[in-house]
Amino acid sequence: MNKSQIELIVRISETGSFTKAGEALHMTQPAVSRTVATIESELGTKLIKRDKKNGISFTDVGERILITFRTILSELQKVDELIVAEQGLEIGKVHIGAYRTACTRFIPKIIRAMESQYPGIEIKLSEGSVDQVKEWLRSRCIDVGIIIPPDKDFDTLPLIKDQLIVLMHSSHPLSQKETISIPDLQGEDILIGKCGYEVQIHALFNEYNLTPKVRF
Structure with missing residues (x-):
């Protein structure tokens, strides 16, 4: 098995398509199918299931x-990077995963700094939920x-x-308190956005054996 075959399997997983993977690697769809069949034959096991x-x-x-x-591809990339580093160059690829708030709040500054210091580094960005980012790291x-x-x-x-912080109307009784604790929020209607912090909020309530009353 060679590098191009490994790249094809990984690209199929990324695109979810034989056709799109082939286009990215300049291969026809029949050639992709033949290559996958060859790889599975060499390994002696089925890797991909196709369902209409x-x-x-x-x-x-x-x-x-x-x-x-x-x-394997990551390690091969490191070999290429070591070779060009020996020649006084900085190249490579960095794939970053982030949740939505991080993409808008942190990523632009990070990319700007990276491109300024390492113009030869190619940056790829994927946006997802916090749980998705964790799963991408594991896989x-x-x-x-x-x-x-x-x-x-x-x-x-x-x-x-x-x-x-907790946001509420100025007429709410809790707005008069200087500090609001988690138990103070027991029974209060809560609105939680899907920005990544919902897991942390639930964890804070769990520390007090409480469940947030999430209205929306």
Whole structure:
């Protein structure tokens, strides 16, 4: 098995399509099908399931092999980077995963700084929920992700520390308090946006054996 074959399998997983993967790698759809069949024959197992209704999906062993394939491509990329670094150049690819708020708040500055310091680095960005970003990290789909703690599954570096605040009408009784604790919010109707912090909010309530009353 060679690098181009491994790249094809990974690209199929990224695009969810034989045709799109072939277009990205300048291969016809029949050539893609033949190559996949050859790879599966060499490995002696089925990697990809094709269904007219549900499209393309990977088998259980195919999902595990995908992680290894992504690791192989990453290591091969490091070889290329070492070679050009020896020549005094900086090249490479960095795939970043982030949730929506991080994409708008942090990513533009990060990309601007990276492109200024390392113009030879190619940056790819994927946006998803916090849980999706964590899953992408586990499956090696991305190189680095921006997530919200706590999470002990990954090596993390703090990016920023945010203060959680409660917004309410000025006539609300709690608005007169200087500090609002989690138990103060028990029974209050709460609106939580799907921006990534909902998991942290639920975790805070769990510390007091409470459940937030999420109205919306």
